[in-house]
Amino acid sequence: MAESTTNCRILITGECGQVGEALRRTLAPLGEIYSPTLDVLDLTDTDSIRKIVREFHPRWIVNAAAHTAVDKAESEPDLAFAINATAPKVLAEEARSLGAGMVHYSTDYVFNGTKKTPYVESDATGPLNVYGSSKLAGEQAIAASGAAYLTFRTSWVYGATGNNFVRSMLRLAAEREHLRIVGDQYGAPTWSFELAQLTAHAIAHTEQLAAQSHCSLVEAMLPLSGLYHATGAGETTWHGFAAQTISGWQKRKPELKLATVEAITTAEYPTAAKRPVNSLLDCSKLAATFGWHMMDWKDSLTRVLDELDA
Ligand SMILES: NC(=O)c1ccc[n+]([C@@H]2O[C@H](COP(=O)([O-])OP(=O)(O)OC[C@H]3O[C@@H](n4cnc5c(N)ncnc54)[C@H](OP(=O)(O)O)[C@@H]3O)[C@@H](O)[C@H]2O)c1
Numbered sequence: 001m002a003e004s005t006t007n008c009r010i011l012i013t014g015e016c017g018q019v020g021e022a023l024r025r026t027l028a029p030l031g032e033i034y035s036p037t038l039d040v041l042d043l044t045d046t047d048s049i050r051k052i053v054r055e056f057h058p059r060w061i062v063n064a065a066a067h068t069a070v071d072k073a074e075s076e077p078d079l080a081f082a083i084n085a086t087a088p089k090v091l092a093e094e095a096r097s098l099g100a101g102m103v104h105y106s107t108d109y110v111f112n113g114t115k116k117t118p119y120v121e122s123d124a125t126g127p128l129n130v131y132g133s134s135k136l137a138g139e140q141a142i143a144a145s146g147a148a149y150l151t152f153r154t155s156w157v158y159g160a161t162g163n164n165f166v167r168s169m170l171r172l173a174a175e176r177e178h179l180r181i182v183g184d185q186y187g188a189p190t191w192s193f194e195l196a197q198l199t200a201h202a203i204a205h206t207e208q209l210a211a212q213s214h215c216s217l218v219e220a221m222l223p224l225s226g227l228y229h230a231t232g233a234g235e236t237t238w239h240g241f242a243a244q245t246i247s248g249w250q251k252r253k254p255e256l257k258l259a260t261v262e263a264i265t266t267a268e269y270p271t272a273a274k275r276p277v278n279s280l281l282d283c284s285k286l287a288a289t290f291g292w293h294m295m296d297w298k299d300s301l302t303r304v305l306d307e308l309d310a
Helices: 018-030 046-056 077-098 130-145 165-175 192-213 217-221 238-252 284-290 297-309
Strands: 008-013 031-034 060-063 101-107 148-154 178-182 226-229 260-264
Touching: 008 018, 008 046, 018 031, 018 192, 046 077, 060 077, 077 101, 077 130, 077 148, 101 130, 101 192, 101 217, 130 148, 130 226, 148 192, 148 217, 165 178, 165 238, 165 297, 178 238, 192 217, 192 284, 226 284, 238 260, 238 297
Parallel strands: 008 031, 008 060, 060 101, 101 148, 148 226, 178 260
Antiparallel strands: none
């Protein structure tokens, strides 16, 4: 860790979420963490955002808060845009005026899913749902703010804590005999803890550049500032993800009778929000810039199942 990060102040939003919770633990060695709860910092209140940022005066703002309920967002677009677009814009404006670095997370759902190969950062976006549109608006507002920023687009986030697909599958597999899971949407599960580790690595890397070049954080970030795809390596479908989760759990718990899993089509499982068929993201830019190679999703799933079994 570069010397300049001693007592570096880091503001984390979304502290109770999957990524936020992992960030609080992972970024703690880098400096002083402030992660206000929702009752202290409600991101729909822009005056409160500005006040809290100015009072704490962070060197880094890490925005892990979001409206992540993809189907619910269809019926509450104003709220989704307030949290996913307006709040990141205000945070980025504050970061810019303080000379702080901003880290933000976006989603594979900014794409329409018609590409046959993994999406790269420069591919045209085309969200199919309100959540994706609101997250895209957030990305664009940060990019336009003039702040030094890193936006990590990720997908299918899960971990040992929080509301996520793995924990839902384990609960449902214990309650039911048979599960029917969508098998024609392709993507990559991503471990929340790895996103936090990546964030710590990117912050440390940038701080080191600033220290070595005797320049400001913003100057050091200029060549790095931008969008990065950051998802688990490999690919699967929701059905493949469910099957791997349940078979991995069955190995650990042979005494349990867990549900069988059948693949169904998207048409057989109608949802309020439309989802992309292909949401695979190419993470080569992340590897080339930060030397960070995301773990294979099956390896991280093994780690999470081990944690849940401990
Ligand atoms: N989850 C995924 O599969 C996924 C996929 C792609 C990208 N991402 C992105 O990854 C990032 C982290 O996602 P996650 O999975 O960690 O999400 P999460 O578990 O749903 O956590 C989101 C956090 O945001 C907080 N929040 C919601 N509304 C807020 C408000 N008005 N003011 C302040 N905080 C508020 C939530 O608080 P409460 O819990 O109290 O509501 C929660 O702590 C987000 O940017 C998300 O868009 C996630």
